[in-house]
Amino acid sequence: MEQYELIKHLVSVFDSLGIQYLITGSMASIFYGEPRFTNDIDVVTDIGEHHISGLLRLFPSDEFYISEEAIRDAIQHKYQFNIIHPASGLKIDIIICKKDAFDNSRFERIKRSFPIEDTPANFASPEDVIIMKMRYYKEGESEKHLRDITGMLKISGDIIDRGYIERWAKKFDVDDIWNAILEKLENK
Numbered sequence: 001m002e003q004y005e006l007i008k009h010l011v012s013v014f015d016s017l018g019i020q021y022l023i024t025g026s027m028a029s030i031f032y033g034e035p036r037f038t039n040d041i042d043v044v045t046d047i048g049e050h051h052i053s054g055l056l057r058l059f060p061s062d063e064f065y066i067s068e069e070a071i072r073d074a075i076q077h078k079y080q081f082n083i084i085h086p087a088s089g090l091k092i093d094i095i096i097c098k099k100d101a102f103d104n105s106r107f108e109r110i111k112r113s114f115p116i117e118d119t120p121a122n123f124a125s126p127e128d129v130i131i132m133k134m135r136y137y138k139e140g141e142s143e144k145h146l147r148d149i150t151g152m153l154k155i156s157g158d159i160i161d162r163g164y165i166e167r168w169a170k171k172f173d174v175d176d177i178w179n180a181i182l183e184k185l186e187n188k
Contacts (some may be wrong), residue, residue: 001088004117007041010092011121013058020046022110024124024132026148031113032126033151040091044106044124047096049075059083102168126156127164134174149181
């Protein structure tokens with residue numbers, strides 16, 4: 001299975017089960033920015049216990065690794081679980097939304113697009129991807145997050161609402177990272 005096939009399957013499953021979702025992380029930064037290799041698909045979802053049987057049925061155990069216990073634990077603790085396609089090594093990180101102000105804002109700003117063979121998919125807005133990448137950078141200082149952000153600003157900079165990013169950057173105490181990224185871009 002290729003990555004685009006897995007995304008198509010994921011979108012089909014979530015749409016058929018009525019699960020709200022948004023694709024974020026590396027896949028979204030690639031969509032808005034520059035290509036790079038990634039084996040995982042990060043998805044923020046509003047999965048409830050009533051979705052579990054459908055997920056297990058539509059991600060069958062002969063093709064996917066998915067744990068009912070992990071799903072229940074993720075729902076209860078507002079954390080995440082994985083769906084793995086062992087034959088390809090691809091992984092989906094399913095992140096349960098916290099229903100806080102930021103998650104609510106992200107879901108209000110979903111960008112529905114047709115990135116994969118005429119399959120519409122819900123993507124996080126570029127601004128929300130940038131905000132999360134700055135938060136992840138603050139946690140682990142992985143340079144890939146900064147490269148993703150600068151790639152997005154280079155490719156999609158004209159559609160990015162910098163004021164929105166600045167407001168959330170202050171709330172999450174990553175405004176110093178944001179200012180350093182902007183300064184670096186201006187000096188190139």
